Amino acid sequence: MLNRIHRVEDGRRIEGVTRPIFIHNFSYHLTNLLVFADGAINCWEWVDLDGLREKLDCGWVVTAVPEGGEISAFELGRWKAAEPMFHLTAEELLGEVADDIERLNGRPDSTDRCLSALDRYLESRDEADRLAMREAYLAIPEHKRHYALGDMDHKDRPLVILCTGIGEPPIGGWFDDGEAVTEAMREWALDYFADRDRARAEYESKRPADDPPRPAAGTVHLGGRVFPNGPPEDAGLAVLQIEYPAAIEVGGAVYPSVAHAYWALSTADPEDRERVRTAERSYDAQRIAGAAPRVPGWPDARTAVMAGLLRAKFDRHPGLAAVLLGTGDAPIGYTGPDSDHWVSHGEAGRNWIGRLLELVRSELRARELGIPLQVGRV
Known part of the structure; x- marks a missing residue:
C-alpha cells in the first residue's frame, strides 16, 4: 500500500510516496522506502535510482527474507521468518520506483508509455512501431504484465500476441501451453482492439438521457x-x-x-x-x-x-x-x-x-x- 508524503526543501514542497521494504542491517528491518518527485530516495540513506540499485545489489535493501531470518518491526516486535513467501524481486521494485517518480511528476509511467506505443502501432501497422511496442511492454515491471489493458477477462493476451512475431512463442512465456503465435491469433487480437475502440468511442459519446443538449451557460x-x-x-x-x-x-x-x-x-x-x-x-x-x-x-x-x-x-x-x-x-x-x-x-x-x-x-x-x-x- 502506498502512502502519500512530502518534504519541504528550500521552501519548495516536494511530493512523494512510501513503499514497504526490508533494510538488512544484521536483522531484517521492515520499514518504508521514501520516494520523491525529484528522484531522491531514502532507504536510511539518501540515494537516487542508480543508488537504490546499488543498495539492492549489495543487500542493504531487500525485498525478501530467507527462512529463519530475524525480522524487526521496531516497537511492534521481532520474529523469525518461517516458510516465507515474497512476490517482488529487486528488479521489479526498481521498476515500481521508477514509475512512482514518473507519476509524481505527472508523466506517463511504463504502462502508459506502452499503451501509447500500442495506439501508434494500431494506427500505422508498421513493423518498427510494433517492435517499439514490444520493447515498451517488456519495460513494464514483470509482475505488472497482466493488467496493462485493464481487462480482467483477457488480461494482456491481445497485447502480448501483437508484441510477438508470427511463429514465435509469446514473449515472457505468457501462455502456459507455450503455443506459438499464429496469423489467426494476430487477427483475433486486432479485432479485439477494434471492438475495444468502438466501445470506447460509444461510451465517450454517450450522454445520460436527461442531460441538456448543450453545455451549461457561464456562471x-x-x-x-x-x-x-x-x-x-x-x-x-x-x-x-x-x-x-x-x-x-x-x-x-x-x-x-x-x-x-x-x-x-x-x-x-x-x-x-x-x-x-x-x-x-x-x-x-x-x-x-x-x-x-x-x-x-x-x-x-x-x-x-x-x-x-x-x-x-x-x-x-x-x-x-x-x-x-x-x-x-x-x-x-x-x-x-x-x-x-x-x-x-x-x-x-x-x-x-x-x-x-x-x-x-x-x-x-x-x-x-x-x-x-x-x-x-x-
Whole structure:
C-alpha cells in the first residue's frame, strides 16, 4: 500500500510516496522506502535510482527474507521468518520506483508509455512501431504484465500476441501451453482492439438521457449590491438577491425582503422578531438579529427556511421569477459578506443561496411545463 508524503526543501514542497521494504542491517528491518518527485530516495540513506540499485545489489535493501531470518518491526516486535513467501524481486521494485517518480511528476509511467506505443502501432501497422511496442511492454515491471489493458477477462493476451512475431512463442512465456503465435491469433487480437475502440468511442459519446443538449451557460455572479436609497428602476440581476426589497408574507406577517424574513425568523424572542421585521434596511435587520438570542437548533433548520423564503418571493413576484428563469441553466454564484454557508468566496464557501436559487429556478421551469412536483402518499 502506498502512502502519500512530502518534504519541504528550500521552501519548495516536494511530493512523494512510501513503499514497504526490508533494510538488512544484521536483522531484517521492515520499514518504508521514501520516494520523491525529484528522484531522491531514502532507504536510511539518501540515494537516487542508480543508488537504490546499488543498495539492492549489495543487500542493504531487500525485498525478501530467507527462512529463519530475524525480522524487526521496531516497537511492534521481532520474529523469525518461517516458510516465507515474497512476490517482488529487486528488479521489479526498481521498476515500481521508477514509475512512482514518473507519476509524481505527472508523466506517463511504463504502462502508459506502452499503451501509447500500442495506439501508434494500431494506427500505422508498421513493423518498427510494433517492435517499439514490444520493447515498451517488456519495460513494464514483470509482475505488472497482466493488467496493462485493464481487462480482467483477457488480461494482456491481445497485447502480448501483437508484441510477438508470427511463429514465435509469446514473449515472457505468457501462455502456459507455450503455443506459438499464429496469423489467426494476430487477427483475433486486432479485432479485439477494434471492438475495444468502438466501445470506447460509444461510451465517450454517450450522454445520460436527461442531460441538456448543450453545455451549461457561464456562471451568473450575484451579491454585493446594496440599496441604501432604494433600488434603481432597473436593478438587473440584483433583484435576485435576498436583500432586494420584494415583500413576502410568512405566517401572516409581511416582511420587506427575504433577508428581513430570514433574520426575523431566526430570533427566539417575538419582540426582537418584530424589531427585525420593521427594520428600515436589510443591513439593520441582520444587525438587530445578530444581537438577539437565536432559535434553538437554528443552524440545522436555516437552509430549509431560506428555501421556503425564496419560493415565497418568486411565487409572489412573477416579474422577478421571469428574471430568475432568464438565467437559463447557468450556475449561480452568490457572493457577499455573509457566512461561508451561504456564499462563495473564491474556492471557499458552500454557496447555498446560489444553489437554492438554482433549485427554485428548476421548480419554476417544471411548473411552466406542467410537471407535478407534489408526491402524494401511497
